[in-house]
Amino acid sequence: MGFLDTRLRRLCCVVIAAGALAGPGASSALAGGGGASPGDTPAPKPKLSADQESGGIIPGQVKPKIKPKPKPKPKPKAKPKAKPKAKKKPKKKPVVKKPKPVPPAVAPKTATFPVVGDFTFGDADMRFGAKRSGHVHQGQDMSGAEGLPIVAPIAGEISWSSFQDTGAGYYLVLRGYDGRDYVFMHLRKGSVRVHIGDAVHVGQRLGDLGNTGHSTGPHLHFEIWVGGWYEKGGHAIDPLPQLRAWQKLGRKH
Numbered sequence: 001m002g003f004l005d006t007r008l009r010r011l012c013c014v015v016i017a018a019g020a021l022a023g024p025g026a027s028s029a030l031a032g033g034g035g036a037s038p039g040d041t042p043a044p045k046p047k048l049s050a051d052q053e054s055g056g057i058i059p060g061q062v063k064p065k066i067k068p069k070p071k072p073k074p075k076p077k078a079k080p081k082a083k084p085k086a087k088k089k090p091k092k093k094p095v096v097k098k099p100k101p102v103p104p105a106v107a108p109k110t111a112t113f114p115v116v117g118d119f120t121f122g123d124a125d126m127r128f129g130a131k132r133s134g135h136v137h138q139g140q141d142m143s144g145a146e147g148l149p150i151v152a153p154i155a156g157e158i159s160w161s162s163f164q165d166t167g168a169g170y171y172l173v174l175r176g177y178d179g180r181d182y183v184f185m186h187l188r189k190g191s192v193r194v195h196i197g198d199a200v201h202v203g204q205r206l207g208d209l210g211n212t213g214h215s216t217g218p219h220l221h222f223e224i225w226v227g228g229w230y231e232k233g234g235h236a237i238d239p240l241p242q243l244r245a246w247q248k249l250g251r252k253h
């Protein structure tokens, strides 16, 4: 009887030890084998070390020990997966906000000042209507450094470009989309970069401020004509109010 008890107890210890790790299913199998009493439950704990030394059952105990370790690992992995999903949702919101800044960026620039850089309108002698020998001044002079970019104040088409040694020097005429003619005179030699028939956009460089023709210093002589430049019924108007308006427009940008 003593041998059987020892053997049975040892078997119980092994099964319980494995059952403690495997779960309640192993305990019910133990009950099916019979012979084991509830009092055997505390005994397995100290004997567990003895079984490990004897070997044979150790592999079965080692396996369940390894399995529970990887199990907790996938759990934390599943949690971070849920978090990025929550982060993706707020990302969708800024995507909706992006279309809002697009409309103001489309706003076109319809006009700009014809001289880029520092200049001065000068005194009364440089204004429209100032007396000249044999005629009156038909434009507004703007003094500035030679080489300053001269740009198209509005969109249009180059209707004329030529050279007049005794007067306008290198000059050109822009027929604006508004039907008015804009005249640029005394441009620097070799700086005119547009030709008759060219369509130009606002701010497109036409040439450089110069001192060619009948001129006493680097400046742009600028005219605005209504009804066509030197056409029947056409006449020049004082361009200063328009120039000042473009000047204010430039300050906004």
Ligand SMILES: [Zn+2]
Binding pocket: 137, 139, 140, 141, 220, 221, 222
């Ligand atoms: Zn002039």
